[in-house]
Amino acid sequence: MSRRDARDRSASRRQSEVAGDSLLRVPNVDEPESLTDWMEASLLVPGHPERISDADLQDALDEAGRDRDEGLEHILQQFRHRSNAVGARYPIARAGLGFRARGEWEDYLCYSFLLFVSLNQSYGELSFRTGAREPSILFEVVTARALELFLGGRAIRIGAPRLPPVPAGFPAALAYLADAVKEPVRGDGGLERHGSGDDGLDIWLMRRFQDDRTSSIFVVTQCAIGEDWGAKRSELDLALWYRHIDWFTTPLKAFAVPFQISQDSWRETATRGGLILDRPRITQAIEAAHLPGAIVTRIRNWTRQRIQQTVRHVNA
Numbered sequence: 001m002s003r004r005d006a007r008d009r010s011a012s013r014r015q016s017e018v019a020g021d022s023l024l025r026v027p028n029v030d031e032p033e034s035l036t037d038w039m040e041a042s043l044l045v046p047g048h049p050e051r052i053s054d055a056d057l058q059d060a061l062d063e064a065g066r067d068r069d070e071g072l073e074h075i076l077q078q079f080r081h082r083s084n085a086v087g088a089r090y091p092i093a094r095a096g097l098g099f100r101a102r103g104e105w106e107d108y109l110c111y112s113f114l115l116f117v118s119l120n121q122s123y124g125e126l127s128f129r130t131g132a133r134e135p136s137i138l139f140e141v142v143t144a145r146a147l148e149l150f151l152g153g154r155a156i157r158i159g160a161p162r163l164p165p166v167p168a169g170f171p172a173a174l175a176y177l178a179d180a181v182k183e184p185v186r187g188d189g190g191l192e193r194h195g196s197g198d199d200g201l202d203i204w205l206m207r208r209f210q211d212d213r214t215s216s217i218f219v220v221t222q223c224a225i226g227e228d229w230g231a232k233r234s235e236l237d238l239a240l241w242y243r244h245i246d247w248f249t250t251p252l253k254a255f256a257v258p259f260q261i262s263q264d265s266w267r268e269t270a271t272r273g274g275l276i277l278d279r280p281r282i283t284q285a286i287e288a289a290h291l292p293g294a295i296v297t298r299i300r301n302w303t304r305q306r307i308q309q310t311v312r313h314v315n316a
Contacts, residue, residue, distance in 0.1 A: 026064035027122035032074035033260045034122040044105040053098035085280035109288040116306040118259035125313035143256045144203045150285040153207030160198045186246045200235040218251035233272035
């Protein structure tokens with residue numbers, strides 16, 4: 001081996017070691033979706049390597065006691081799916097036998113926000129034991145706007161805690177919603193009266209005709225960001241809400257999460273929750289320019305803090 005070849009190989013090894021040191025810790029779950037989140041987050045955190053090679057990923061998987069070849073294949077499959085589904089709003093690109101970020105996390109703010117919210121599914125240190133209020137509100141706002149952009153119409157975020165102009169109290173919020181969707185409030189529903197909460201409904205999307213009459217297209221959505229998302233798939237009860245709003249045409253149910261629903265859970269989630277809105281579907285429809293400036297600032301600030309927390313707690 002020539003001296004030059006030895007220098008090149010040594011430099012290549014040092015670059016690989018730097019990239020490997022920059023990877024976040026491999027999650028303790030085997031789902032392909034979580035492994036791909038790990039790869040994406042490792043490329044988007046501050047100080048990330050410009051490129052992570054397939055060999056770097058395999059070495060990290062091997063050190064964590066995972067099958068190196070199977071793990072990489074899972075990541076490649078998920079990368080192809082997300083890249084095709086999200087398109088130009090997907091922040092990761094293939095770079096030879098490896099991956100690179102297309103820009104900084106702020107350049108792909110909506111995707112980055114949903115990605116770093118989702119890391120609670122992979123790392124116990126990032127569980128929302130406290131502090132879930134802000135990401136929950138922001139996720140619902142992003143999902144509502146994505147629904148408007150994808151399906152048309154107007155979305156009203158009715159989930160608690162409510163934001164103006166929707167009234168904070170539940171009875172007043174019901175009256176506001178009924179007036180907006182042009183369907184009557186039921187006064188004889190026989191339900192227990194309560195002043196707060198949302199009875200499982202976070203977003204009501206309506207697409208109405210110009211005749212201003214009842215019987216419109218409605219999509220009612222339950223959102224979930226916690227680890228208990230599986231139980232929440234059945235929380236939005238149309239029979240209960242029919243005793244709140246006396247609609248003429250039954251709404252379509254939807255269920256939204258900030259991560260990617262696995263294929264194993266896809267049918268169960270659709271059966272229990274309705275139309276699935278997961279990260280690839282939401283980010284296909286929306287980017288930061290579609291959101292109010294004040295919301296963008298809140299999303300950026302929260303994501304920056306979350307990234308700092310991620311680096312602090314789950315660095316390799």
